[in-house]
Amino acid sequence: MDKYFNNKIIWITGASSGIGEALAWELSRRGAKLILSSRRIAELERVKNNCAHPDNVHILPLDLTDSANLEAKVPLAIALFGHIDIMVHNGGISQRALVAETDIAVHREVMELNYFSYITLTKALLPHFIARGSGYFVVTSSVMGKIGTPMRAAYAAAKHALHGYFDCLRAEVGQYGIKVTILTPGYIHTPIATISGDGSFTSNKSEHINAGFSADKAALQIIKAIQNEAYEPYIGKFIGEERLALFVKRFLPGLFTRLISRFGTPK
């Protein structure tokens, strides 16, 4: 058991696969009580049954794009264990297509899932956190939430929006004992679904994701970041081009812009 996580009640979206699944296993091993959400009930049951303490895991199926019914999931989640300590916003999809070939409908779809669902759940959960005088939002953004490269406009726009919203939220709610961590993962090896410019899903994943950091190792880094209450931790390979890109963008933005235009050709 772990002093920080033991008996903490943690709601994870995107828990049926990849980063969310690995995080669920690690948190259960540390004694956390979990609420696992995504669309696929059978996959959520599988993740639950593979947890160290399945008796301390509830599943709460939901579709993050079902905006009319999303808010109503919050009281249901709170009722499962009586309260919530940590909300991990993690569900999402990837996107790859040139701007010139991306339908506006795709931008809206990515924004709905990767941005609006996060803020809908946050707004609905906030009164509970404020009333308790504690609470913690952990938000899975991406390195693409800090930089822009070819083929990623819809995804990068939604992830950048998360930084704007959750940085403002952090500045507002620290006074109530509420914390915010925005995770910026590099390439993580997961089966993430990727939408293309016409709205179809493609199995043509980036070779970077296929060669990415393991979700299990990412989960360990995320757990450390939560314990440290880090503001915006990078998650991924210690030495890798994503981390280098963050560094160059931050300290040499002009150089970054020239390099990405010249060498940022998608693979």
Ligand SMILES: NC(=O)c1ccc[n+]([C@@H]2O[C@H](COP(=O)([O-])OP(=O)(O)OC[C@H]3O[C@@H](n4cnc5c(N)ncnc54)[C@H](OP(=O)(O)O)[C@@H]3O)[C@@H](O)[C@H]2O)c1
């Ligand atoms: N993999 C990477 O390289 C990488 C890098 C940076 C950031 N990220 C971010 O990490 C997060 C997790 O992605 P992952 O890589 O672990 O991919 P993943 O294995 O495909 O996990 C995505 C999760 O989101 C859920 N999801 C997708 N659409 C949903 C919907 N409409 N409603 C509810 N849940 C939905 C999926 O579950 P269901 O299909 O069961 O609904 C799944 O549990 C995402 O926010 C992604 O942007 C990933």
